[in-house]
Amino acid sequence: MLNYIWASFILIGIIYALVAGNIEGLTTAALDSAAEAVGLCVRMLGIMSMWTGMMRIAEESGLIKALSKALQPALGKLFPGLMKHGAEGGRAMEHISTNVIANILGLGWAATPPGIKAMEELQAINPDKSTASREMCMFLIVNLSSLQLVSINIIAYRAQYASVNPQEIIGPGILATLVSTGVGIIFAKIMEKKVFK
Amino acid sequence: MNIIQFISNIMIPLVFLIIIVYGLLKKVRIYDAFIGGAKEGFTTVLGILPTLIGLMMAIGIIRASGALDAITGLLTPLCRFLGFPEEALPLTFMRTVSSSASVGLLLDIFKIHGPDSFIGRFVSVMMSSTETIFYTLSLYFMSVRITKTRYTLGGAIIANLAGVVASLFIANWLYK
Numbered sequence: 001m002l003n004y005i006w007a008s009f010i011l012i013g014i015i016y017a018l019v020a021g022n023i024e025g026l027t028t029a030a031l032d033s034a035a036e037a038v039g040l041c042v043r044m045l046g047i048m049s050m051w052t053g054m055m056r057i058a059e060e061s062g063l064i065k066a067l068s069k070a071l072q073p074a075l076g077k078l079f080p081g082l083m084k085h086g087a088e089g090g091r092a093m094e095h096i097s098t099n100v101i102a103n104i105l106g107l108g109w110a111a112t113p114p115g116i117k118a119m120e121e122l123q124a125i126n127p128d129k130s131t132a133s134r135e136m137c138m139f140l141i142v143n144l145s146s147l148q149l150v151s152i153n154i155i156a157y158r159a160q161y162a163s164v165n166p167q168e169i170i171g172p173g174i175l176a177t178l179v180s181t182g183v184g185i186i187f188a189k190i191m192e193k194k195v196f197k
Numbered sequence: 198m199n200i201i202q203f204i205s206n207i208m209i210p211l212v213f214l215i216i217i218v219y220g221l222l223k224k225v226r227i228y229d230a231f232i233g234g235a236k237e238g239f240t241t242v243l244g245i246l247p248t249l250i251g252l253m254m255a256i257g258i259i260r261a262s263g264a265l266d267a268i269t270g271l272l273t274p275l276c277r278f279l280g281f282p283e284e285a286l287p288l289t290f291m292r293t294v295s296s297s298a299s300v301g302l303l304l305d306i307f308k309i310h311g312p313d314s315f316i317g318r319f320v321s322v323m324m325s326s327t328e329t330i331f332y333t334l335s336l337y338f339m340s341v342r343i344t345k346t347r348y349t350l351g352g353a354i355i356a357n358l359a360g361v362v363a364s365l366f367i368a369n370w371l372y373k
Contacts, residue, residue, distance in 0.1 A: 005291075005298060009255035017262035025261045033257025037250040040304065041242055049238035056234020058216045061223040116340045123341040131345040132338070140337055140349045144328045145356035150208055151325035157304060158321060163312035170208045171201030172318075172367045173325030179363035180326050184356030191348040 040160055047156035055107055064105070068097035075100065078142065078185065079135050085125045092121035096139055103147040115143065134196050138188045145184035146177050201371065245297065252301035260305060281365065282316045284309075289323065289361060293354075296329045319368035326360035328353070 017023045058064050075097055076082070082089040095118035102111035118139060126133040132140075150170055158166035220227040259265050269283050276283035288302040303320055310316050330353045338346055 005295065006251065006255050009259045012264050013255070013259035013262040016259075016264035016267070020263050020267075022261065022263050026258055029257040029261030030254050033253040034250050036304075036308075037246065037253040041246045041249060045239055045242045048242045049235035052238030052241070053231035053233075053235035054213060054216050056237070057220045057225060057227045057230045059234075060230045061216070061220040061225045061227075063216060063219045063223075112336075115337060119337050119341045123343070130343065132343050132347045132349055136338075136343065137347055137349045137352065140334060141352035141356060143337075144330050144333055144349075144353035146326050146328045146360055148325060150212070151321075153300075154303075154321050154324050157300070157307060158312040158317075161304070161307035161312045161317075163317075165205075166312070167209060168202065168205050169318060169321040169325060170205040171203075172205075172322045172364070172371060174204065175201065175367055176322050176326035176360050176363040180356045180360030183359035184352055187352045187355050188348070191352065195347060 040157070043160045044153070044156050047152065047159070051106075051152045055105065055110070058105075059110075064098070064101055068094070068101045071097045071101060078138055082135055088121050088125050092118050092125070092135070095121060099143065100147060103143065104149050106148045106150050106152055134192055137191070138185075141184045141188045142181060145181040147181060148177065149174055248297045249301070252298055253304065256301045256305055280369075282319060284316055285320050285323070288320055292324065292327050293330045293357060295332065299324070299329075315368065315372050318372045319364060322368055323361055323364040326364055327357045330354065330357060 014023075014026065017026050055064075072093060075093065079093065079096070082093055085092075095114040098114040099111050099118055102108075102114065119136065122133060122135050122139065123129065126136070151173060154169065154173075155166045158169070217227060220230070265287065269286060272286055273283045276286060284306060288299055288306065291302055292299040303324060306320050307317055312318070312321065330350070334346070334350060334353060338344075338349075
């Protein structure tokens with residue numbers, strides 16, 4: 001998909017510029033943008049490395065594990081059927097809470113492995129192997145509703161473009177994230193009642 | 198309003214404080230751990246550099262051509278009617294498809310309008326409360342060979358739409 005999007009940006013740009021007579025600025029625009037990407041990454045190197053460094057401490061100290069344990073009772077409300085499935089259900093719950101904590105902390109790279117593990121455990125107790133189970137639907141809708149509390153990369157980009165207060169969007173971001181996740185959960189619960197009777 | 202500002206300012210120092218204190222209590226060699234983690238972040242950023250160059254170059258071309266203005270120009274009446282900032286429309290769609298491509302468009306908005314403009318703040322909040330639905334959804338379902346996804350896509354789209362609408366309301370409330 002990205003192949004086509006990328007190609008169409010360039011092709012539409014060149015053809016439109018030819019037709020509209022804007023072709024003279026195109027070369028400079030391409031060169032400047034490419035150079036700008038590098039400048040941006042230099043700043044990102046600092047901010048991202050700082051963040052992943054701190055998060056590594058949280059991992060090694062067991063903080064992330066402790067947080068996902070604390071989260072499990074709350075998650076039990078979202079997946080009421082899961083604990084009836086014994087060991088597999090329990091393992092699925094562990095992976096789900098690790099995934100949710102990693103997402104909340106904005107660790108996309110750390111969230112994907114437990115997320116896939118959770119899907120595998122859920123698939124093991126899924127009666128129909130080609131159709132998403134009730135738990136899978138809930139898990140993915142919550143996952144895709146955005147859970148991140150601090151978008152460190154957005155803050156880094158804002159800093160790069162000389163924002164006076166790059167972190168000012170954290171509070172509003174949390175508020176908007178609560179709305180999106182809340183709406184996702186309500187929708188999933190309503191659909192559960194309709195589909196799984 | 199002040200409490201939201203306060204949360205924004207306290208969040209990162211607080212996260213750092215908790216991580217350091219907990220690490221010290223658990224007798225982790227925190228500085229070594231930090232270095233190890235930072236190295237990983239370094240590799241991640243270097244890994245996205247080629248993607249970013251490609252995307253920013255493509256966006257630079259389409260923007261300089263004037264085509265983007267023409268497309269958003271067509272959608273302006275609809276945006277005005279809905280009270281949606283038209284410059285943010287391409288980004289809002291791209292956000293659900295590709296995280297790297299949406300970053301390119303985000304930076305474009307920062308470059309033209311500045312991160313502290315109304316639209317710059319709105320898209321910052323919007324980016325933090327939405328996800329790349331299609332990629333993640335297909336990754337997770339394909340990993341366990343699920344083909345019938347029931348209401349998952351619908352739920353994800355509705356949740357993200359709620360995030361966009363909430364961001365717009367919050368931005369209007371705080372920054373207008």
